[in-house]
Amino acid sequence: MLYQSPKGSIGTTIENRIATVEFAHPTSNCFPADLLRGFTxxxxxxxxxxxxxxxxxxxxxxxxxxxGASFDELLAVSNLEEATRFFSGFANVINAMRSCSKIIIGRIQGKAVGGGVGIISACDYVFATMDSSIKLSELSIGIGPFVIEPAVSRKIGKSAMAELTLASSDWKDSEWAKSKGLYTKVFAGQVTLDIELAQFSSKLASYNIEALLEIKKTLWEGTENWDTLLYDRAAISGKLVLSDFTKNALRQLKK
Incomplete structure (x- = not known):
């Protein structure tokens, strides 16, 4: 186990050149700041x-x-520096996945909100179940998906991003996500998903390591400015999360 605390855990297993990274948090697998650091x-x-x-x-x-983000920590931030640092945690995760030399496969078994959608978008290939609906709810609480937007838009395009963002109370089902390019394959259940995932990842791990590295670079061409862009976006989110509107909205959600 790499990391474990009351705020969650991250564990990694490596077998046959395939690393499986599993994150966990008792509150619907959300991400507090320390879990974001460990994941990065x-x-x-x-x-x-x-x-x-x-x-x-x-x-x-x-x-x-x-x-997505931990509501407890969003409510706890009291100044712009703290707030920007928190959202920079998601920037760090996405940039780590983007610049990683290895192909990253997402295994999505259920719903994803906010930053969870950003993590899915930063994967190179995604297996999901029919239960894996998505939502970007940030506007409804007075902020926006600024940090993850480049990753999500890269996968689904600006038009679908607008649809997902502006309808912030609406869930989009797995077929919608697949049709827009966020999911590569969708399965009826987790058993079938895991069988297909094992076969696919094993085949991928048998390929030429240099070829995999070069294709990874090719897939992410044009994103070099994210080393600056995502942190600029974190500052926008950091400013907005301090507003009375957002604080009140978060308190209502926690009731």
């Missing part, structure tokens, strides 16, 4: 690990894949 560090470490060719990202349990 693990992706960066695996990128440098010569024993790994493929990375699978998954969350614990059979329910929600990821509820």
């Amino acid at each position: 560090e693990e992706i960066n470490s695996l990128s440098e690990n010569p024993q790994v060719l493929v990375i699978i990202i998954r969350s614990s349990g059979t329910g929600v894949f990821c509820a």
